[in-house]
Amino acid sequence: MGRGALSPDTIVDLALGLIDEGGPAALTLSAVAGAAGVAPPSxxxxxRNLAELRALVSARVLTEIAEQVGEAVLGRSGxxxxxxxxxxxxxxxxxxPNRYAVLIHAPEPQSAEAGARLLTIASAALRAYGMKDSAAIHAIRCLRAAVHGFAVLExxxxxxxPEDLNESYDLLIHMVIAGLHASAAPGTKGLP
Amino acid sequence: MGRGALSPDTIVDLALGLIDEGGPAALTLSAVAGAAGVAPPSxxxxxRNLAELRALVSARVLTEIAEQVGEAVLGRSGxxxxxxxxxxxxxxxxxxPNRYAVLIHAPEPQSAEAGARLLTIASAALRAYGMKDSAAIHAIRCLRAAVHGFAVLExxxxxxxPEDLNESYDLLIHMVIAGLHASAAPGTKGLP
DNA sequence: ACTCTTGGCTAAAGCCCTTAGCCTCATGGC
DNA sequence: GCCATGAGGCTAAGGGCTTTAGCCAAGAGT
Structure with a gap:
């Protein structure tokens, strides 16, 4: 890698590669430096330090999730x-799978934007249920908890x-939807 | 601490103390040794090593959860x-809160018993919904995902x-219950 | 062509885990 | 009562990691 080819972005790329094969514990500055062909202090x-790199990786993962989820939700409702x-x-x-284990949830500036974006996406997805303000926030929290819990455990x-995980997740989706209907504003349906 | 006062159990006790104040990162063999008044190699x-200590701590936490949850569920149904x-x-x-972050989910022998116990408790709690076998397993997984996701995030x-988290959790409970009813065997109610 | 910033380097300190090998006490059999 | 034995401490030491300090070269801008 030529001089000046290194940037926070490419470092995060390398870090993600290490995490993908080797799990969260494989993310060390030494290993990243090795992958970049550079001495660790460089x-x-x-x-700034390992903690910041972790935050950057976390933000990148969250951003990718927001992209993919946003694309999937686009044009659908309810x-x-x-x-x-x-x-x-x-x-x-x-x-x-390994990337998900490095996610940091404590509010840090790096991930705030991606988090806000996900919040917007989720809000839009729930709009059809006719919830407003804090009701929507509570509902989004539940949605998030369900998705996150399943994702972490899986x-x-x-x-x-040995039971099929797809079936379990289908059930979870149905449960969430049923729950949303049960707590939605009266007179609304999932698909308006 | 007198000679021979150290055992895996007391070591886990000390480890939990360190985790409670200082978070998961505070669990180091050096710190545990310091708290025990002993040199690290002792x-x-x-x-066996740090990994085993983590597994033991994880098992202990899971056991405590099983105890408290089991006690709470006792005598109730639906x-x-x-x-x-x-x-x-x-x-x-x-x-x-800090203890929850050290939980290891990968199947290890240490936690298997506590996990099985929790599974039994959950099965009993869901019995009133009249699900059998794999239907119950899927339902328990959803319940677990919801609880775990919320717990991790909190x-x-x-x-x-700033929205009240108790309200959010109440909603989650309602959503889970609604979902269980929606997927329960026909003709059953939550409280038989 | 000269300078100054940028981005690399080596050296070194400090923390951690872990292994190896020793020593000391308490206990149990004789 | 005595000694062997093993459990449970210890120090020494090695290797990995992060991080700081200070140096040096390459290249961009003037």
């Missing part, structure tokens, strides 16, 4: 939107039994 | 049991907005 010219959102989210996690191999 | 007489289960689970996580401070 990385400090581009990144139940269909919820299904698309949940399906796309899980699809990302299945494609990159990514970390927490489901031991 | 710990290896009781514990919707009430589900509500009690979810409430007790979250209560534990709120009491010890413990890690993932919910940024």
């Amino acid at each position: 990385l400090y010219k581009h990144v 139940d269909e939107a919820v299904r698309a959102l949940m399906t796309a989210w899980r699809a990302y996690v299945r494609r990159h 990514a970390e191999g927490g489901f031991g039994l | 710990l290896y007489k009781h514990v 919707d009430e049991a589900v509500r009690a289960l979810m409430t007790a689970w979250r209560a534990y996580v709120r009491r010890h 413990a890690e401070g993932g919910f940024g907005l």
Whole structure:
């Protein structure tokens, strides 16, 4: 890699590669430096420290999720939107299980934008249920909790039994949708 | 601490103390040794290595959760049991937020027993919905995903907005219960 | 052509885990 | 009562990681 070819962005690229094969523990500055063909201290010219690199990686992952989920939800509404959102989210996690384990949830500036974007997407998906303001926020939190919980458990191999996970997730999607209907503003349906 | 006062159990106790104040990153063999008044290598007489200590801690936390959840569910059934289960689970996580972050989900022998116990408890709680075999397993997975997702996000401070978290969790409980009814065997109610 | 910033380097300190090998006490059999 | 034995401590040491300090070269701009 020629001089000056290194940037925070390319460093995050390399970091994601290491995480994909080797899990979260494989993300070390030494390893990233090795992959970049550079001595470890050189990385400090581009990144403050390991914690910041983790935050940057986290932000990148969240951004990718937001992209894919946003694309999936585009043009749908109501139940269909919820299904698309949940399906796309899980699809990302299945494609990159290790990445999901490095996500940091504590509010950091780096990920704020991606988080806000996801919030917007989810809000749009739930609009058809006619919830307003805080009702929508509570509903989005529940949606997020369900998706996140399933994703974490699946990514970390927490489901031991042989039962088909797709069926379980289908059920979860149905449960969420049923729950949204049950708590939606009266007189609204999932598909207006 | 007198000679021979150290055992895997007391080491896990000390480890939990460190985690409670200081987060998951505070769990190091050096720190545990310091808390035990012992040189770090001495710990290896009781514990194979850091990975095993983590597994032991994880098993202990899971066992405590199983105890508290089991106690809460005792004597209830149907919707009430589900509500009690979810409430007790979250209560534990709120009491010890840092502990929840050290949980390992990959199947390890240490935690298998506690996991099986929790599965039994959940199965009993869902019995009133009249699901059998794999239907029950899928339902339990959804319940677990919802609880776990909310717990993780709350413990890690993932919910940024000021809206009341108790309300959100109430909604989640209602959503789960609604979903269980929607997917329950026909002709059954939450409270038989 | 000269300068100055940028981005690399080596050296080194400090923390952590882990292994190896020793020593000391308490216990149990004789 | 005595000694062997093993459990449970210890120090020493190695290797990996992060991070700081300080140096040096390459290249862009004037």
